[in-house]
Structure formats: structure tokens, C-alpha cells
Amino acid sequence: MSSKDRCVKLYIIGLGLYLKQITLEALEILRDRCEKIFAEEYTSISSRGGIEDLEKIIGKKIIRVSRKDLEDLNGEILLKNLRENVNTCLITWGDPMTATTHVSIAKRAVEEGFCIRYVPGISSIHAALGFTGLMIYRLGKISTITFPKDNILSEYPYHVLRENMIRGLHTLYLLDIDVEKNIFMRTSDAVRILLELEERFRENLFNEKSFVLGIHIDEDTIICGGEAKFMLKDPLKEVPQILIVPSKLFVTEDEYIRSLGLKYDRCITIS
Amino acid sequence: MSSKDRCVKLYIIGLGLYLKQITLEALEILRDRCEKIFAEEYTSISSRGGIEDLEKIIGKKIIRVSRKDLEDLNGEILLKNLRENVNTCLITWGDPMTATTHVSIAKRAVEEGFCIRYVPGISSIHAALGFTGLMIYRLGKISTITFPKDNILSEYPYHVLRENMIRGLHTLYLLDIDVEKNIFMRTSDAVRILLELEERFRENLFNEKSFVLGIHIDEDTIICGGEAKFMLKDPLKEVPQILIVPSKLFVTEDEYIRSLGLKYDRCITIS
Numbered sequence: 001m002s003s004k005d006r007c008v009k010l011y012i013i014g015l016g017l018y019l020k021q022i023t024l025e026a027l028e029i030l031r032d033r034c035e036k037i038f039a040e041e042y043t044s045i046s047s048r049g050g051i052e053d054l055e056k057i058i059g060k061k062i063i064r065v066s067r068k069d070l071e072d073l074n075g076e077i078l079l080k081n082l083r084e085n086v087n088t089c090l091i092t093w094g095d096p097m098t099a100t101t102h103v104s105i106a107k108r109a110v111e112e113g114f115c116i117r118y119v120p121g122i123s124s125i126h127a128a129l130g131f132t133g134l135m136i137y138r139l140g141k142i143s144t145i146t147f148p149k150d151n152i153l154s155e156y157p158y159h160v161l162r163e164n165m166i167r168g169l170h171t172l173y174l175l176d177i178d179v180e181k182n183i184f185m186r187t188s189d190a191v192r193i194l195l196e197l198e199e200r201f202r203e204n205l206f207n208e209k210s211f212v213l214g215i216h217i218d219e220d221t222i223i224c225g226g227e228a229k230f231m232l233k234d235p236l237k238e239v240p241q242i243l244i245v246p247s248k249l250f251v252t253e254d255e256y257i258r259s260l261g262l263k264y265d266r267c268i269t270i271s
Numbered sequence: 272m273s274s275k276d277r278c279v280k281l282y283i284i285g286l287g288l289y290l291k292q293i294t295l296e297a298l299e300i301l302r303d304r305c306e307k308i309f310a311e312e313y314t315s316i317s318s319r320g321g322i323e324d325l326e327k328i329i330g331k332k333i334i335r336v337s338r339k340d341l342e343d344l345n346g347e348i349l350l351k352n353l354r355e356n357v358n359t360c361l362i363t364w365g366d367p368m369t370a371t372t373h374v375s376i377a378k379r380a381v382e383e384g385f386c387i388r389y390v391p392g393i394s395s396i397h398a399a400l401g402f403t404g405l406m407i408y409r410l411g412k413i414s415t416i417t418f419p420k421d422n423i424l425s426e427y428p429y430h431v432l433r434e435n436m437i438r439g440l441h442t443l444y445l446l447d448i449d450v451e452k453n454i455f456m457r458t459s460d461a462v463r464i465l466l467e468l469e470e471r472f473r474e475n476l477f478n479e480k481s482f483v484l485g486i487h488i489d490e491d492t493i494i495c496g497g498e499a500k501f502m503l504k505d506p507l508k509e510v511p512q513i514l515i516v517p518s519k520l521f522v523t524e525d526e527y528i529r530s531l532g533l534k535y536d537r538c539i540t541i542s
Contacts, residue, residue: 014401016294023393024298025291025490097401103527106404110530117541120398122294125407127391130285130368133377136396137413141440144408163438169412219296256374259381270388 007115009033009087010078012102014095014121017217019049021122026091029119030058034089036081037062040070042179043101044093044124045240047218054091062091067180075105082114095123125172128215128242131223131270133256138247140169145190145243146176147183158197161205165247173243184239187214187224191231191243206245208232213244213262220271225262235267278386280304280358281349283373285366285392288488290320292393297362300390301329305360307352308333311341313450314372315364315395316511318489325362333362338451346376353385366394396443399486399513402494402541404527409518411440416461416514417447418454429468432476436518444514455510458485458495462502462514477516479503484515484533491542496533506538 011034013026030037039051039062051062069077081088096102097118106116129136143160157173164171175185191212198206208229216222216238224236231243249257257263282305284297301308310322310333322333340348352359367373368389377387400407414431428444435442446456462483469477479500487493487509495507502514520528528534 020296020299021294021391023287023292023294027295028291095397095401097404098407100406100523103404103406103523107523107527107530110527118401120292120393120401122391122393123397126366126394126397130366130389130391133368133374135371135374136369137415139413141411141438142408167412167434252371252374252378256378256381259378 008082008085009115009117010082010106010109011087011089011117011119012096012106013089013091013119014123015046015054015091015093016122017094017124017127018047018219019053020219022054023119023121026119026121027058030060030089030091033087034060035087037089037091038065038078039063040065040090040092042067043099044177045179046093047216047238047240070101070105075101075108078105079108079112082109082112093121095121098123124174124217124240124242127217128172128244131215131217131221132213132244134170134244134246134253135250138168138170138250138253140164140167140171140247142172142174144174144176145185145193147185147189153193153196155197155200157194158201158205161194161245162203165205168247170247171245173245175241175243177240185241186234186239187212187231187236187241187243188234191228194245195228211246211263213246215242215244216240217242220269222267222269223260223262224267225257225260226265230265279353279356280386280388281353281377281380282358282360282388282390283367283377284360284362284390285394286317286325286362286364287393288365288395288398289318289490290324291490293325294390294392297390297392298329301331301360301362304358305331306358308360308362309336309349310334311336311361311363313338314370315448316450317364318487318509318511341372341376346372346379349376350379350383353380353383364392366392369394395445395488395511395513398488399443399515402486402488402492403484403515405441405515405517405524406521409439409441409521409524411435411438411442411518413443413445415445415447416456416464418456418460424464424467426468426471428465429472429476432465432516433474436476439518441518442516444516446512446514448511456512457505457510458483458502458507458512458514459505462499465516466499482517482534484517486513486515487511491540493538493540494531494533495538496528496531497536501536
């Protein structure tokens with residue numbers, strides 16, 4: 001047996017945005033190679049089907065880990081298992097490694113001499129572009145809009161919007177989510193925050209007539225499109241959500257969005 | 272039965288980067304809902320497992336379509352089937368809808384009154400970031416490096432590099448691929464082209480000592496990291512490949528890349 005074969009391994013596995021989006025590869029690894037499975041659900045959540053359903057499919061118990069376990073305690077619970085020669089899996093909804101926490105834990109595992117294997121899952125960013133027909137070549141820097149903390153509103157999303165708009169690039173916003181605290185920002189909240197930042201900076205980057213898209217990805221994906229004012233009415237109910245502020249649309253993008261009827265204050269379901 | 276249920280549907284399905292990366296959702300749709308399946312393999316290719324293997328898994332025949340079918344003939348073959356009330360599937364490796372062609376065909380289908388359903392697949396862009404630990408928040412505009420056409424070399428990749436570097440963002444390059452013509456650009460080719468463009472513009476954006484990462488994603492993913500000069504030696508053999516020119520690395524990114532030993536002219540396999 002080569003040293004590679006004997007390497008105790010940490011698998012960092014993305015499950016996709018809902019249970020059916022899991023890949024055959026992830027399923028196979030969960031079934032055949034994971035001796036202990038830990039699920040992190042505070043940075044993302046499934047739109048449909050949960051950890052209990054996954055437990056039934058793979059016939060194994062899955063242990064929940066909290067933000068405290070992974071961040072404050074640096075994923076020590078995973079490292080402890082690896083040190084006891086247990087092939088250990090960390091699973092999360094969507095795609096892992098987008099979170100700095102996962103990268104830090106992977107680094108720790110490698111530094112202690114363990115092998116790692118990242119298993120990609122469907123990412124909300126990529127899927128949101130696919131559903132709206134926006135070109136990835138025209139995507140600018142990605143940012144997150146968060147609720148004010150200690151009454152301080154992050155101005156960063158506005159700066160990102162400016163930079164992207166100058167370059168004619170679309171801006172995709174991930175929205176504040178903290179499953180442990182039951183916080184799920186909606187596109188209506190995000191639009192309100194962008195309007196507040198516009199009020200503060202007055203650079204005319206964003207107003208009530210700006211064209212925006214809101215998306216909830218699920219087996220029945222819902223896309224709302226129209227003026228920011230429309231999104232303020234909270235037409236998109238389900239969470240988690242993504243907000244896109246497109247720059248000037250390229251002709252194929254514009255035609256596609258028009259064909260879906262999303263140009264003028266409307267929501268559609270793609271199922 | 273509602274009108275929605277009766278809607279004849281065009282499914283545009285991503286298979287992921289190799290056969291095992293297919294999602295349960297894609298498999299289920301291929302098995303249960305696709306009455307006719309067309310595969311487009313000229314914009315992307317599987318790293319492992321092909322259309323024949325997929326045919327065996329789902330127990331259905333899959334028809335190949337060419338660039339001519341989809342681009343010159345505007346996907347007429349798909350529309351023809353939809354008009355005959357046949358639920359039709361277009362499958363492709365990786366994620367679809369990144370290609371303008373797929374978006375155009377989806378638009379045509381919607382305009383003719385058919386329903387569409389995009390089914391996301393694992394994208395090489397997202398997976399390349401996950402494997403290298405680079406943060407998606409620090410990713411700049413994406414671009415493609417192509418071989419010279421009629422002796423003219425596109426200067427666009429250099430302009431994208433400039434824009435991204437000014438903003439401190441990483442540049443990810445997809446590399447020229449044309450399966451029908453057996454063209455697969457390698458990271459060594461791409462680095463050579465960037466050096467040639469540097470020679471032309473002399474803005475000191477890129478030189479033989481620039482840090483770059485090359486990735487081939489597969490069940491055994493290979494990552495090479497080091498100076499551009501190292502990549503010129505063609506250490507990464509398998510195709511398709513992606514080239515990343517990172518901007519200044521963030522501390523977690525730098526630590527992760529160092530832990531993998533990728534900082535100084537080395538290739539590793541993650542399996």
C-alpha cells in the first residue's frame with residue numbers, strides 16, 4: 001500500500017442547493033469513504049430536503065457542527081477525528097471553500113500531514129447566472145449585503161457596485177444569512193440598503209427605477225425582475241435569495257430576460 | 272391538467288466536469304422526463320466517462336449535435352422536436368448557459384411558447400477556485416485565452432489582467448477549446464501568449480516570475496503552481512486546463528497555497 005493510500009483524509013463536500021442537486025461523486029464518497037460525517041449548516045441552507053433525508057439515503061448518522069465548533073474552536077473536532085485515523089467528512093449546502101472557514105480548516109489538516117479532498121457542489125452564484133441568462137464573462141466582483149451590525153451599515157456593497165458599473169459589469173450580491181440566528185436577508189431588504197447607501201453617497205449608481213433581479217433557487221426556482229421599487233414590495237417570498245444588479249445588458253442577455261417577461265416587474269417560476 | 276403541466280419543455284442540462292459529477296436531479300430528468308436527448312460536446316469535454324457511459328446509465332440513446340447544428344442552424348433540430356410535442360433535452364459537460372449559444376436557443380424556445388428548465392452542473396470556474404482555495408470575493412472578470420486566428424492574437428486577455436490587477440482581483444482564464452478541431456489550449460500555451468502580450472504592451476503586468484496556477488479538474492485533480500517560467504515547461508499534461516493569475520494573495524489564500532506546496536514550482540494531485 002502506498003503512503004498515498006494510507007493517508008487519512010478530510011473530505012470537504014458541497015451538497016448543492018437542495019438535496020437533489022447532490023452529485024453521484026458526493027454520494028459515493030459519503031457512502032463508501034466517510035467514517036464520520038459532520039454537517040455545517042450555518043453558512044447556507046437547503047431549499048429542499050435536509051440532513052435527515054440525506055442520513056436516510058446514505059444510511060449513516062450525520063453530526064451537526066456549529067459556528068463555534070468551526071470558527072472559535074478552529075474545527076478541532078474534525079482534526080481530532082483525523083488524528084485518530086478516522087476519514088472525516090465536512091458537508092455543507094451549496095459549494096464549500098467559498099467560506100474562509102473551510103479553507104482554514106483544510107489548511108490545518110494539510111499542515112498536520114493529512115490528505116484533503118474538496119468535492120465541489122452546485123454554487124448559488126453560478127446557478128443564479130444560468131437561470132437569468134447573464135454571462136459569466138460580464139460578471140464583476142461579488143459582494144455580500146449584510147444587515148447593520150451595532151447600528152453600522154457596511155458601505156462596501158456600494159463601493160463594489162461603483163467599481164463594477166464603471167467597468168460595465170454585473171453585480172451579484174449574496175445576502176446576509178445566519179441560520180443559527182434565523183437571519184435570512186431578502187431582496188427587499190437588500191434593495192432598501194442599496195437605496196440608503198445611494199442616499200448617503202449620491203453618486204447616482206442606484207435608484208428606485210434601477211433594473212434588478214431577485215432569485216430563489218430550488219426545484220421550483222423563482223426569479224423576479226423589474227425596477228428596484230418593485231423588489232421593495234417583497235415579491236420574492238422564499239429564502240435564501242440572491243440579488244443581481246445588472247449593468248447594461250448585452251443583446252443576448254436582454255433578449256433572454258425579455259423573453260422570460262422579467263423586464264417589467266414580474267416573477268416567474270422555472271420548474 | 273393545468274397549462275403549465277401541458278407545457279412542452281426544453282431542458283438545458285449541465286453534466287459537470289466528469290461523469291461522476293452529474294447530479295441526482297440531472298439523472299432523474301434524463302431518465303424520466305427527456306423524450307429526446309441531444310449532446311453538445313464541442314464547447315466542453317468530460318475529464319472522465321463519456322456520453323456512451325451515460326447512455327448505459329440512463330438506458331436511452333443520446334444524439335450528438337455539432338456546432339453547425341446549434342450555431343449556424345440556430346438549434347433548429349431542438350425546436351423541431353419541441354414543435355412535435357417532444358420534451359427535449361440538450362446536455363453539455365460542465366455548466367450550460369455559460370455559452371451564449373445555449374441562452375439563444377433557450378430564448379427561441381420561450382418565444383415559441385415552450386417551457387424551459389435549466390439544470391445547473393458543476394462549473395470549472397467555481398471548482399478551480401475551490402481546489403486552489405482562492406476566494407470568489409476576490410475574483411475579477413473572467414476571460415478566455417484563444418490561439419491566434421488568421422495570425423491575429425486577441426489582446427483582450429491582457430486588458431482584463433490589467434483591469435483586475437488594478438483592483439487587486441484574481442484573473443481566471445478559460446483556455447481555447449474546440450473539440451471538433453481537436454484544439455485544447457494548455458497552460459503553457461496560455462502563459463506564452465501572456466508573455467507575448469506583455470512584450471507588446473510593456474506595462475509590467477506579467478513576466479516569467481509571475482505566480483500562476485494551472486488546474487486540470489478530474490476525479491484526480493492536478494494543480495500546478497509556481498512561476499510562469501515553470502508553467503512554460505508544460506508540467507500539467509491533461510486537458511482541459513484552467514490558468515489563474517492571482518493578484519496579491521490574501522493571508523488565508525497564501526497560507527493554503529503554501530500548505531499544499533504550490534508556491535514554488537510544483538504539481539500535486541488531489542484524489
